[in-house]
Amino acid sequence: MIRVTTSTPNPITDSTELRTQMGAVRLSVHWLGTSKALPASQQAEAAATFGANRDFFSARKKLIDTRHPAYRKVTSIRNRIVSLWKGMTVPYPDPGLRLIRRDRIQIFEIEFQQLLQELSQAVLQLEREFGELKSIARERLGDLFNEEDYPSHLDHLFRIDAEYPNVEPPNYLQRLNPELYEEQSRRIEARFEEALELAEESFLQEFQQLVTRLSERLSGEADGKPKVFRDSALTNLTEFLMRFRQLNIRSNAQLEELIDEAERVTAGLSPESLRSERTMRETVREQLQQVGEVLEDQLELRPRRQIVRSRSREEVVSDAT
Structure with a gap:
């Protein structure tokens, strides 16, 4: 279990802050x-059993x-x-x-x-x-x-x-070859811009999956009874929201708004109350479904946004060189 501190870490709003x-x-x-793979003699014997060409056959044994x-x-x-x-x-x-x-x-x-x-x-x-x-x-x-x-x-x-490897260019390189040092610094800067995109992508995908999973479990019935609702459907989402706050990466304003909304919807909820109170189930389902739809739209727009950012990054690197 990850310990959660009460202090709020400094927010990260761009790739420079991510890097520092x-x-x-x-x-x-x-x-x-x-x-382990079978030895050659046993491989050949097994292949012969099936009339298989030895070059197109492989077999392993469980140890x-x-x-x-x-x-x-x-x-x-x-x-x-x-x-x-x-x-x-x-x-x-x-x-x-x-x-x-x-x-x-x-x-x-x-x-x-x-x-x-x-x-x-x-x-x-x-x-x-x-x-x-x-x-x-x-x-x-x-x-x-x-x-x-x-x-x-x-x-x-x-x-x-x-x-904990150091991904920054070594300081001695600045003395030995300043131009190479600057080139490597720009390369690392681009890597952190990409890392920020990857973080946003990861948040969006996991958030969308968890919201969809919970809203699906709260919807409809199976065989005339409410669908099976496990505690993890709710706790996985609340743990994600907590983890997002601890990482405190605020580079995507719309994602931040959706996180706020999900926190508002799930505040004070318990698995027991969602199982027993039908009206609450339906209200929570509708609100989370709306969040999920916006997240899905964000993910669909994501490739276009990445292309634009990638081109911009390439222009910065090109101009710098």
Whole structure:
């Protein structure tokens, strides 16, 4: 769970503020492989069974039962770590990098380290039960089982690292080659403009999906009864609204207005009240449906807006060079 501070972070209204108030963070996941390609001899044997050409055939074997509770525990913690990383960051154009508010790095690190401790304990438990997992695999794989496919220890095979690379051009470059430094600075400036677009796009898409999901769950009946309404339909939306405020990126005025409206509509709501009060359900559904329609229009207009911004950015870079 992401901790929410009571203080409001400084707003980010353009790519320059995004660049000065955010830093890059990369999450590297190193994980035990749970399947393996069959050796050439077994591949050929399997291909022959189906009369298949060996060059057009491939087969893999599953090494462990990934549904085993001990393995599912470590994967659930991995998923929580990835969710923490994505929930406190916005996209950056470079693969594997995301942007985090610099004033939120300490909060992220506290949560991250706590989850790493949980992961370490879960891996220890998995190692205790790994013999059982291998026995199950030996029974199910038959002649395909190979003891050498399995590590003797697991502690180094489940690792998640968080790094904070510097995406700015190095200061020494300014002394050695000022022209190259300026060129790299303009390139980074363009990357942050693109990052701002990606952040807006990400907000719009997630917001639209959550609003649509909730309004759909509140509409109509199935088999003469109200549709099944799970708590997550509401809590996922309210958590998104809270996360948006914590990131405090205010580069899109219309999105900001829609966020305000969604907060007004959902203020004080509980899953129980939406289940029990039909009139409230209908009122909330109608208001959220209106928000969703505007969001859909924004997403449809998005490609055109991106083209205009991209051309403008190219002109700035071209003029500067």
